[in-house]
Amino acid sequence: MTAPHTEKLAILFADISGSTALYDKLGNEPARRLVAGCLATMVKEMAVHRGTLIKTIGDEILCTFPNPAAALEAACAMQNAIEKERPGGEQPMYIRVGFHYGEVICEDGDVYGDTVNIAARVASITRARQIMTTRAAANELPDDLRNRTRQVMRAEFRGKQEASDVFLVSWERDDTMSTRIGLPRFRKPSDARNELMLRYHGQTTALNEQHRSAVLGRGEACDLVINSSFASRQHARIELSFNKFIIVDHSANGTYIRFSDGQVIPLSHEQIVLHKSGSISLGEPFSDNPAELVEFIVQ
Template sequence: MSQTPQLTTLFADVAGSTKLFEQRGDVEARRIIAAVLAALTEVCNRHGGRVIKTIGDEIMCTFPSAMQGILGSCDMQKRVMHDTTFVRDNIGIRIGLHHGDALEEDGDVFGDSVNTAARMASLAKREQIVTTASTLKGLTNAGSIRHRSLGRARVSGKLLPIEIVDIIWQEDTSNVTTVQRAIRIDDGGTTNVKLSLRFRGQVIELTENSQPFSMGRDGTNSLVVETEWVSRNHALIEFKKGYFIIADRSTNGTYVKLADDEELRLHRDEIHLRKSGTISLGQTVSLNQQDVLYFQCSY
């Protein structure tokens, strides 16, 4: 029988597991990952959580409350950081979580809040815990949780980007990078960020609420560039973590020049756009002057 309780869904996975398999081999890498997942399971149970399933190098858990989930996620990071074996093997984890209505059915959980938690995990980096601002807002003692704003990010199924935060779990924060552009959780999250794009006389303006801007040869893209060296779905610009990010998805790469820096080739990777510059799909600007995309950022 299906139930829809309020739950905190948490995803945690081993960062850099592909490299671990390459360096240590299948058998040893699987042993190490199994040990990490066992340690995370123990922490989950200690905080009143329940392990829903493990998939490869990832664990999925639920907690009855947001505070249990947040405290559990902090202890998961500390457990890995303080284990000498994990430190020796250079193991790190990334965690994403969200509190909301979840559909419980046959021992599994589904629904919008689960998808949001999975999205938070995909945004998290090694040794990071990412959650939604709404998860913190629901806490009566949210002030006891150290956090910082990461801006806004898009989540599948939601019309507008949602505000996300980074939970600061480290006792010593001297090595924690400061986020320069912070949005307060209590305010409306209103900002004036804008990205202006100019292509062949056409001007496009993107804001933090804009849909992801796709570029490529396929006619379904936001910007269609019909040249043989451009992939069908070549690159994507979207606003996340407080910045406009360009991500390359192509065969030939995307060439990006940021202000006075040297032009760089982006291939199956992403960087955040800053100041002004140029974007060239598939070839350098010197070889592709007719189809150069010019951009100007304001944060």
């Protein structure tokens, strides 16, 4: 473990727009392959521009850069690579990128603090095929890169009393209208509930902005206590992370997710985004017809 320290960095979030619809349309395995290919393209361009990958969160990457210029160049390279390489083949794939610059807390390979939260918020209001950033980042850009940004809105960020200026980055040579306006159908509706409901026998629990995580297992301290000898004491954790519900397996026997389309995803010390609805089996494959199932639905 490394001692926490403070450093000034550019924090960048990039995610695949419309991935939930992609899973619904293609099914889990084909969609996972396309998402993995798209993420690989993004990570490749990040590395070329001196980026450091902090984590992958479902269909999103969080990375750091030494300065906003490197972040902007990486973001533009990501957009151009997705456009040129077409990792989805005939299936259109679009990404959105948001970044911010400021002091962050670095500890054990992760980053924390207000700068990270603002970068995540900027990414969340960005549309498909867009790159957005903040005044703090734009002010640090050299003139040639600063000229590729323009202020497009003022946004309110949680914990901030005043609205902040948000800048759009031009990444296409001709700055087409699609870049200026974006693709609204791939932006999450502002009034979406973003809630996950879990049900196990007589127990129910909800994950949302107020209650962001739940532990599943046979230990009495778990949020959902599962009466199965196949379940570990603290078997799996579900958490709301940057607007996605992530389930992470911590068990000895694995966790099995069956989505509403019938496809089953086994997890062994891995994580996956929960979407739509389905059921979770702790320690037992669905082929063994487990009786102790946790039902979930994302609303």
